[in-house]
Amino acid sequence: MQFRLVGLSGIGRVFIFRQFYKGPKEKGGVFMSVYNKPLPAQVKGTVTKEYWEALKEGKFKFQKCDNCNTSIFYPRVVCPSCMSEKLSWKEASGKGEIYSYTVVYKAINPAFKEDLPYTVGLIDLAEGIRVMGNIIGTDDPESLKVGQAVKIEFSKVTDDFTFPVFRVVEEANQS
Numbered sequence: 001m002q003f004r005l006v007g008l009s010g011i012g013r014v015f016i017f018r019q020f021y022k023g024p025k026e027k028g029g030v031f032m033s034v035y036n037k038p039l040p041a042q043v044k045g046t047v048t049k050e051y052w053e054a055l056k057e058g059k060f061k062f063q064k065c066d067n068c069n070t071s072i073f074y075p076r077v078v079c080p081s082c083m084s085e086k087l088s089w090k091e092a093s094g095k096g097e098i099y100s101y102t103v104v105y106k107a108i109n110p111a112f113k114e115d116l117p118y119t120v121g122l123i124d125l126a127e128g129i130r131v132m133g134n135i136i137g138t139d140d141p142e143s144l145k146v147g148q149a150v151k152i153e154f155s156k157v158t159d160d161f162t163f164p165v166f167r168v169v170e171e172a173n174q175s
């Protein structure tokens with residue numbers, strides 16, 4: 001799925017795109033206007049719809065079981081702990097820490113080549129859920145540490161999809 005930014009209507013889009021899409025996507029001053037990476041399958045009408053719609057508004061939402069209070073991610077129809085169908089959506093604070101990560105140096109899909117090297121992490125959010133996503137905000141990914149603090153940011157890649165990414169929190173007392 002691709003879209004091109006053309007004509008006057010494109011200018012506004014480029015602006016919005018730039019707001020969310022800083023960094024390695026702009027190589028050598030050439031703005032990459034086409035998002036040509038794989039995207040999730042259509043989500044309309046499924047249990048994940050609330051999650052994706054919230055991301056577009058800059059919110060990270062997860063489910064909580066009304067019966068046993070378990071925090072749930074990814075979105076599901078029933079609680080994996082007690083099988084209750086009484087689940088409520090909550091908004092995460094955005095605070096988390098690195099559970100694990102890997103630095104990717106070889107693009108399995110050529111569309112990711114421009115991003116190399118990039119970092120994919122498993123992030124434990126303060127609310128007790130574990131989420132996978134890109135870790136950003138460091139020039140030296142090898143220096144990342146398990147337990148290091150990160151915060152959620154939102155990367156709009158198309159009109160339909162905004163992804164959560166995790167920015168390293170610069171703390172003076174990370175010794």
Ligand SMILES: [Zn+2]
Pocket residue numbers: 065066067068069070079080081082083084
């Ligand atoms: Zn439950």
